[in-house]
Amino acid sequence: MKITAIYPGTFDPITNGHSDIIMRAARLFDRVFVSVAGSTSKTTAFSTEQRTELAKKILAPIKNVEVASFNGLVVEHAKTLGAMVIIRGLRAVSDFEYEFQMAGMNRHLNDAVETIFLTPSEHLNYISSSLVREIANLGGDVARFVHADVVRALRERYQNG
Numbered sequence: 001m002k003i004t005a006i007y008p009g010t011f012d013p014i015t016n017g018h019s020d021i022i023m024r025a026a027r028l029f030d031r032v033f034v035s036v037a038g039s040t041s042k043t044t045a046f047s048t049e050q051r052t053e054l055a056k057k058i059l060a061p062i063k064n065v066e067v068a069s070f071n072g073l074v075v076e077h078a079k080t081l082g083a084m085v086i087i088r089g090l091r092a093v094s095d096f097e098y099e100f101q102m103a104g105m106n107r108h109l110n111d112a113v114e115t116i117f118l119t120p121s122e123h124l125n126y127i128s129s130s131l132v133r134e135i136a137n138l139g140g141d142v143a144r145f146v147h148a149d150v151v152r153a154l155r156e157r158y159q160n161g
Contacts, residue, residue, distance in 0.1 A: 002030040005085035005116070008074045010037050010129065012044040013150045014055045017127040020120040021089040022065060028116075032065045033081050039071040045133050045157055058147045075110035086115045091125045 005025055011018060011034070025032045034055055038048040046054070048069045055067045070077040078086060086106060088099050096117075103115035119125070127145045136142050136154035143151050 003085060004031040004033070004081060004083040005029040005087050006033045006035045006074070006078050006081060006083045007087040007089075008035040008037060008070070008077065009089075010040055010042055010044060011051050011055055012042070012046055012129050013051065013132060013146060013154065014058060015124075015127045015129055015132055015146050015150075016144075017089065017091065017120045017124040018129075019058060019147070020124050021087065021118050022059060023062060024118050024120075025087045026062050026064050029085065030064060032062075032087070033083065034059060034065060034067045035074070035077055035081075036067065036069040037071075038069045046153065050153065054147075054150055054153060057149050073109065075106050075113055078113045079110060084113060086113055088115055088117050090117050090119050091128070 005028075007022060007025055009018065022032065022034060036048060036052045036055060044051070052067055052069045059065050059067055074086060086103075088103070090096055090099060099117065106113060106115060132142050132145050133154070137158045142154060146154070
């Protein structure tokens with residue numbers, strides 16, 4: 001049986017930590033959709049289209065990974081794609097409580113979809129999109145945390161407003 005998974009998130013921007021989780025998921029599942037959330041309560045630095053295009057460009061070498069944006073409930077999006085698994089990344093114990101609640105709610109909404117937690121490599125545990133945005137906004141170098149295309153996009157966003 002072929003198993004499809006989705007890795008939903010805002011990806012504002014996609015980081016090396018996200019990419020690490022995606023590569024791990026691609027080894028475990030036949031097909032992985034990186035699902036960029038369009039409707040979010042967060043104020044994003046990049047539009048849904050920009051976030052989706054950056055992810056597509058960066059993840060293109062991983063053959064069983066596809067990138068698409070979505071709006072609405074993750075479990076409904078999973079059903080639309082035929083996904084049986086939702087991937088969630090955990091960097092620290094502090095992430096677990098929120099993710100555990102989210103997994104429980106998703107199970108309540110659609111018990112045919114399981115949530116699987118993956119952790120990034122230890123040297124990537126401290127990277128978050130919000131920290132990357134803050135460093136870039138303050139003129140710091142984020143090249144160790146994100147792909148070169150993201151570095152360029154962040155420079156354009158924060159230096160050219």
